[in-house]
Amino acid sequence: MEMFIQTLVSGILIGGIYALIGIGMTLIMGVMKIINLAHGQLMMVAMYITFVCHQYLGLDPYFALFIAMPCLFVLGAAIQKYLLNPLLKVDSILPENQVLMTVGIGMVLTEVMRFIFHSDYRSIETGYSSTAFYLGGISFNLPMFVAFGIALLLTLGLFLFLLKTDVGKSVRATAQNMDAAMILGINAHWITILTYGLGSALVAAAGTLLLPIYYLFPDIGGPFTLKAFVITMLGGMGSTVGAIVGGVVLGVAESLGATYIAMSLKDAVAMVIFLLVLIFLPGGLKKLTKV
């Protein structure tokens, strides 16, 4: 029983970070209808920013959130404004050439970081990296627990923003129907820039929170892009609640799979769930949550 609970706890905790990674992608997917395949690489950039802040300025990674998130917001907005939006005007055989562009952006980000920081593994040592507290023999990793909490707070903030503010409503309107939104006087062009910036800032938060428990090298982005993609599909494209549920489901599925089947098959377990959702719940968990 203890084994089961411990597995569940680690699954949920890691799921919180997954959710934060997925939510940015789902936001971008909802508004622009494209898969942002540079998502993991953006996270990697944020991790390097956090690393530099910690290593050279001595900033605590949690404080570095306030630097990494704005930086990535600007980077994301710039990518949307100068690299992705111009593509909309170009006729091409593939309507998805924005997606291809994001693949390219991801590669450039990886190689730029390799150029600056080399391929070395980097990690930051904080006093609390492997601190844990125990409840009845079950260990809760402190940085993971904090990350989970911050992920919840950020998601809540995003929710309030989308539901209560005018700009947030414009984002939702653009996501629902871009043409109609434009007719009603919403500057959809500006909304796309804002959305990509927001999505990048959210994944930056995930990267910063992940760094104390994980490590960093230029090629780290790829696997996380894949994770974000799975979560987005699992949750239902464009659904923020779906992304949270999707992230936690993925985390728990991976953990249970690792404990009860085999650790090397944990990705396979996640993929089986992914397929089951696609077959029986096309449109993702959004169908259940209706948000």
Next chain:
Amino acid sequence: MMKKLVMTVMMIVLCALLAAPSVWARETIKVGIVLPLTGGQAAFGEIERNSFEMALAEINSAKLLGDKKLEFIFEDDTGKPEVARSAAEKLITKDQVVMLGGGYGSSETFAIAGVAQQSAIPFLVNTGSADKITEQGWDYVYRLNPAASDYPMGLETFLTEVVKPKTAAILYEDSNFGSSSSKSFETTCKRLGINVVLSENYSKGGVDFKPLLVKVKQANPDLVYMISYLMDASLLMGQSMELRITPKLFVGGAAGFTLPEFPKKAGKASENVFSATLWYQTLPYPGAMEYFNNYGKKYGKETEYHGAEAYAAAYVIADTLKRAKSLSRPDVKAALSATDMMTVFGPVKFTSYDKKINQNKLPTYLVQWIDGKLELVWPKKIASKPFIYPIDFEKTWK
């Protein structure tokens, strides 16, 4: 008539002048080196390339090959076998190299070895260690480093003489190297009468190893043997400490546990962890300490056994080409076969044993992290510090 003669003379002089540089310049011998320079294993690829380059500079400035200049052409295998294959093909057909070197990951090395054998070009492996690489009967493939199944040899005597564990858990990466090493360690355990209570694999790059580690905790073995690369190793140790898994000892069976990044990430969880290793700078091999110091001076970073393997391989390549009767592939192969030299990594001589051919056999050692420093602790007579055992984990982890 006169004019014509002058013209001819001038032409001849001109030709001579143009041709002269190629006569005076040192002839270069090209050797292809395939390493993972990007991708997840790039950190090791970089150490190896640096070591190759360091050795190359020394070889050329010492004129080991006489008038000829040695040149290494590096190709990136990105940690993928299919890329390694095409990289090797490119080196052979386009660059016309006389032999191949490098080979980091076992899967990539295996792919390169296949190409080398097919094209009948000698290939000196310096790191890829899955047993099967030299068990295929591929006579063009030579291996400088010990095979994966030989890695825990140094550990074996330590277990029988000091620890005498009854149960063991094996955690290994689901790679060619990981499964090959875990299998051979299982046979070792059987021979020593150690009961393997758990043998689990995982795919590298995981964030959370706790689902795997709770099983170890439940099994409560005397010995935890982990075949992991760098960052997996740090996370495994850190999370073991978090779950308070306390066997008699933790032993690392692969690259991950000997790098300076390991204690940096794992912190106090790295303390007193043992690791099987192939090389340590204080070993009584000529030039070993010098290589270690020079590397640190030149690159501002510490090197470890992979670097030593690459550095030694560069010297073996130079020595082979020096002795080769000509640069034709059979002559180079014959010279490589006849290698019998001392390197910083130990003596190099290719032999056949068990199912292996062209395999260099070397002793392996045991190191331990003591006060944040990696110390050679076994065999006892060459140890740089006495080993710490038994270990009180509760105290070291406080």
